[in-house]
Amino acid sequence: MNKLFHEFFKGIIKENPTFVLVLGLCPTLAVSVSVVNGIGMGIAATFVLLGSNVIVSLIKNTVPARIRIPCFIVVIATFVTIAEMTLKAYSPALNRALGIYVPLIVVNCIVLGRAEAFAQKAKALNSFFDGLGMGVGFTLALILISAIREFLGAGKLLNHAIFKGFEPAFVFSMPSGALLVIGLLLGFFNLFKRIKQ
Amino acid sequence: MREMTRYGLILAIICAAASASLAGMNSLTRDRIAAQAKAEEEEGLKAVFPEAADFKPVKSKEKVVYYQAYGRDGGFLGAAFKARGKGYSSVIEVIAGMKKDGTITAIKILNQNETPGLGNRVAEPEFRERFSNKRIVDLNGIQAITGATISSKAVINAVKVKANQVKELIGDEK
């Protein structure tokens, strides 16, 4: 039980995919304009991670090492397509906001990274919790970045205006703002780590 | 060689399983996706032509060219159409309604990715309202947003070009 908790929690802070492993930055940069987008992307990626981690760990003994990458990609792509169909059916607006970045979860390094580095060597249950932890860590990171960007770039949080008379700095809604915010947060995380040591 | 066949077989089995699950998922969501798309379309049409009660798509080779708008009593009111124009940093998609005499009822921006704070203000009511009750020939006189000339001109031109085409098509059918 303790082991499973460890697999789950390591993804949130100690091995956070965005701030510590620095994986999957492309969707992070692109969709973190608003908190709603961030949560949507986070949930979609978590779903894909969970599915692919479990399946990969189940088929790990059948798949020969030399063709594992194409096999994993097929599995991942299947889950991504399922996620995309669900999004289209139940939240077309969110699907449009996330745009190309939903199908691009296929090439999100976190997903393939976890399949390679963890799921293909671990039991299905452990892989499930690893995927869940990584997914939640990714989602939390997205929420943090997108909250900062939405607040500074549009003066809103979850589409609600916060202050009257606040002049939003549009740069934070643009890709350059995403780079700034992620860079500064990475810096703070490293600083934090150094102080703790 | 035997090794290769084995690899191919395993990959084929995985792909088959993936396709099967996707086919299942598709049959589950297909109707809902179509319904969502239709609802969205209707919403857009209603927004630019509030007086109309019914819209009929006019197609040419499977592609919708424009929509004929009919009133509650079934009378022909005008048309609604989508238009696209190259803005400053994206293709702006706009939907517009036009009465049969050639005055624009309203426009709505469906899709754009212009500069926040400048170009993306074309989606705001303040700019969109400048189109209401304008005849096609008056569209050129619409004032562009300060600092966002390219985006504004893209919307104006897209609407103008398509409005002229649709106007002719309506004329033909009468």
Add this chain to the structure above:
Amino acid sequence: MKNNLLVSAAPHLHNKESVSKIMWLVVLSLLPVGAAGVFIFGVSAFRVIILATASSIVTEGICQIISRRKVTVLDGSAALTGILLAFNLPAQAPWWLPAAGAIFSIAIGKQIFGGLGQNIFNPALAGRAFLMASWPKYMTAFTAPLNYDAVTSATPLALLKEGHALQNISYLDLFLGRRGGCIGEVCVAALLAGAAFLLLKGYISWHIPLTYISTVGVFSYCFGGRGLFSGDWLFAILSGGLILGAFFMATDYVTSPLTSRGQVVFGIGCGLLTAVIRLWGGYPEGASYAILMMNAATPIIDRYTKNRVYGYTLKAYE
């Protein structure tokens, strides 16, 4: 004093200059420009300059205290950044605009890299680019010259970009600063006075400004008109922020190449980029972005234009 910007092998002579002294002298050379800005745009210009400078100095101090470095707020570099930033702002900017710009310039543009001498980009221009991307509405609302009632007016370059013909603005107007624009860019006469002082004292070399300005002139003459070789080169040189950028921003010691050969490359690059942005880009003025882009290219220019160390052949040195 001719070669005092040349980097060469040891032995070196110390020439009794200090960073602080140079910085304050550059500030001094900018005084006439500031005075002209205040005269042209009124007291609000003065307010912007003071706000930007004060915020720069305070931010520098806070950053240095937080990062436990030596506090050097009085070495003039922060003040210079603040002044240059203010010169790149419209006079009617709301009070928080210069403050936000100065905080960004110093904290993100300079201190995060490690302070004076470590920054890749000219801090004042980084601040301007940040403001331009963040609050374009306020950054492009210029006041008409010599009209203290805050009537807005577009800059000559912006008018040209939107396809208006330029009337009733003469070269003399451009030279003296009777036009809309940023506080420090309009009065070419004052800018040239300050630049002449720095050039004569040898604090800046002629390489970057001369190549930069002449490249813009030649390029605009060739491609700026309706046909080839019919562009208005004098207008291109006098308008926008070119003179301010060429003499005071592109020559920043930290972010421009060290050797004179490198500086020539740098100046030509700035000139080409500025002219291209003006003629075919989305913005009416490109001097600030051109310099920022060339700042990014400075390390590689330096690498290929190193001076030969005495006793080494070029090959062995590389």
